[in-house]
Amino acid sequence: MGRNTRKRRTPLATKIVAGAAALAVGGGGLVWANFYASAHEEHPGHNRTRSAGAQVATIDCPDVGQKIRDVPDRARGEVDGELATMDSQITNAYQRLATTRRAQAGDSQFVQNSILGPLKDRRKAIIDRIQLEINRAGGKADDNLDELAGCQGRPADQQQDGGGQNGGGQDDGQNDDGQNDDGQNGDGQNQDDNGNGVAGPVADDFIDINDVQPNSRDSRNGLAADGDGGSTGTFTTDCGVNENNLFNSDNLIAAPGVDNGAHHTHDYVGNQDNDAFSSDEDLANADTSCQNQGDKSTYYWPVLRLQDGTQEFDANDQGGGAEGNIGKILKPAQAELKFVGSQQGDVVAMPKFLRIITGDAKSFTNGDANANTSWSCSGFEDRQVTDKYPLCPEGSQVLRTTNFQSCWDGQNIDSANHRDHMAFVQEDGSCPEGFQAVPQLQVRLAYDIPTPTVENGQVQNPYAVDSFPEQLHKPITDHNDFINVMDEDLMNEVVDCINRGEDCQ
Template sequence: MGRNTRKRRTPLAAKVVAGAAALAVGGGGLVWANFHASAHEEGPAHHRTRSAAAQVATIDCPDVGQQLSGVPDRARGEVDGELATMDSQITEAYQRLATTRRAQAGDPQFVQNTILGPLKDRRKAIIDRIQLEIDRAGGRADDNLDQLAGCQGRPAEQPQNGDGQDGDGQNGDGQDGGGQDGGGQDGGQNQDDNGNGAAGPVADDFIDINDVEPNSRDSENGLAANGDGGSTGTFTTDCGVNENNLFNSDNLIAAPGVDNGAHHVHDYVGNQDNDAFSSDEDLANADTSCRNQGDRSTYYWPVLRLQDGTEEFDANELGGGAEGNVGRILKPAQAELKFVGNQQGDVVAMPKFLRIITGDAKSFTNGDANANSSWSCTGFEDRQVTDKYPLCPEGSQVVRTSNFQSCWDGQNIDSANHRDHMAFVQEDGGCPNGFQAIPQLQVRLVYDIPTPTVENGQVRNPYAVDSFPEQLHKPITDHNDFINVMDEDLMNEVVDCINSGEDCQ
């Protein structure tokens, strides 16, 4: 599958306009506000009424991209571009939501009439174009896509990820939109922004690792896909921790050809030609940070930031501070990239340029069906948590683990929703019918992070994963991306090591 090779960027004027619109909010500092006002707060009646009228914390839009299938190859680029435009529309609507709190307090219909209604109309126009592009390319568009045009406001106290995270054995009651009393509205300013204007995280997004049940994650979460039977070997590739400072807010898999398609910043290791406009040929010919030069694969994930007031290089840029991703970027102290086998049998080689996304950057509003985040602390890695950031004891480091889907449909290197060509193993460790086992990528990232202070329902100096603005930096939105660009000899070596039970690197 070819990729757009044009190295164009969004015109500077467009960035300036977008940045100026955001910067106008906070007198030189961004306020992508996380307004968790409580309808039950103490105080005069007019404050309670105003707070109740401003309960909408974020915007929840159906994910059109995840509903797409059967998009002809020659329509993929256009469709991905349209989906990226929809993401930008949500970002703009969330900005409007965060900067009109005074108007919302005075008019209970303001959000619907001024934000959600016009957003629905704009999304409907894009859905119509997507349907037309699919039909023109010889496919058959789903007539029901129009039903996905409407968005809703999510109240601060309402769970925002489906049924919550109560199925993985963790203590806690799932996402509650922040769980804090917001302290009321005062001139539209936020009391739960940790003092830096960032939309989350909030105190309820953190948990002491000692309060997480041990052994609460299993293979259905993509963990422990390998076992004592089948193919038991491993192959470890060392690609560093992004010493070359390769950062951008593009997403070559989900939004090829679109500048700032991720709306958050990624760390990159491995392939060094990683932007939205990189073709397969570009990737194949690029330099790599991997010790084994036969591995030009791209491994990338959203950065973690410590919200300590540091102004990073992207403090005024889209994808960075202009979209609520603020604070000091934290590089991993370790980035372990390992390929493992399958419980039931041998693995086969991955095709070159296979693309895999694990986790869901929008799982706070999409629900947890595709969530695959896993957070822990060194010395406590039998305790894995999905919907909370861990508070680690002194001497322990934060650990992010992403264990990828390891069953391939045997035909496609990508799919319209970037998911259907891949699957997780089933409960018995085998692949679903029609899928075959490939080496499973396991990414383990270890960070030295000062433990945030949580007191009286407030968190100070929190760390958080970069996210789409409306996802409020929730830990459940963590995700990881991979494009296989190993040469044939190296991929065969990986397969041989795993199938023969050897540990190679």
């Protein structure tokens, strides 16, 4: 299914996770802890499930990668590899959380002593190596990174406010005796999963599109204000909907050279040689699914799945079923890739191999500072929501829309945290000082999905975005990735078209 067979650098922690996952597979597949004590709350048009207790549902760790700034180029690969290993450690800790319910019930300090404490030690060792690698390469590592070593356990319905830690401290990872008596809530509901074998999504992650207020979402990434002399053209590139079945759980931008660096499966359109081991030369020489053969850019996003019991090709693989990403992969019925201009002036060409990540795969624990995907339904496009999956009426498609950062620092095709070289427009539509406007990529994905039903606080046959295991398939973790591999002539055509105010393809 499009997997690359070149030798992969696999972090030791990933191998540990694989062993732990294998032990947890049985019968109907891998069961992931959700630890809900549910009380049902009626809302107009839909049901929502609230946690009545504060049982530990997931592992919440500060995102070290987003805090790193000064990394010399020659240390980037090693640092990215260390960060990928850190992600694997969190996956391993979450796996342990999910499979030690009985031990937790008998020991209120089990999570802290057996999971969070050892995890902190392992993260501290990696942070030390990152600091050493940065300093050896001539950079100046942040001495305060050690403060990010500690993690905590927290309930599934408690989202962070952007700090990545709940109050900056740690708790013992438990609520009272750590569990709800015999591991069931008052009505006998099993807390170990959402009824579909994994920890999420749950009923509270869905909302009837009719209950979303029109124009209520403050879009940080749109062209927010009218301006004089803006570039009003568009350029649309047609790259299909992954008809070639190119899937993998790598992330070439965030974890180059690391097998399963994403811990979830991606859909790819455009470039056909896209995995963790693809060099810029590989990308430039690859085939493309785009109709315009001058566009070898790679466009990729986490797959959506319908949790209907389907055994996909990755049902037993890391990134797939072994990490809680189960069910039928849903390809978009339509994938619209469009570049638009700036409301404050002309745009300039993107440099070749410019990398952009938008959204945050860890928004559930990191907070919503970088969350950047809108969910909606066709026919209801004025109703956009970021932290819920929409329940669409019959005949309406689920829409997934992302508008990328469109301000470039004029120098770098990437940055240490894969964000600082790009920025969103300011409130007046202009770029921050030191940045210049480039064509803004807008991705609109439309899906034909049977509408899940929510009854008695349970969601039946839900759909969900693939995610890191500890992110519990929350819709706010959706994200999108892009590497520009247009040839120079095509990029100049895109820029000219946009600046002339024309609509091209």
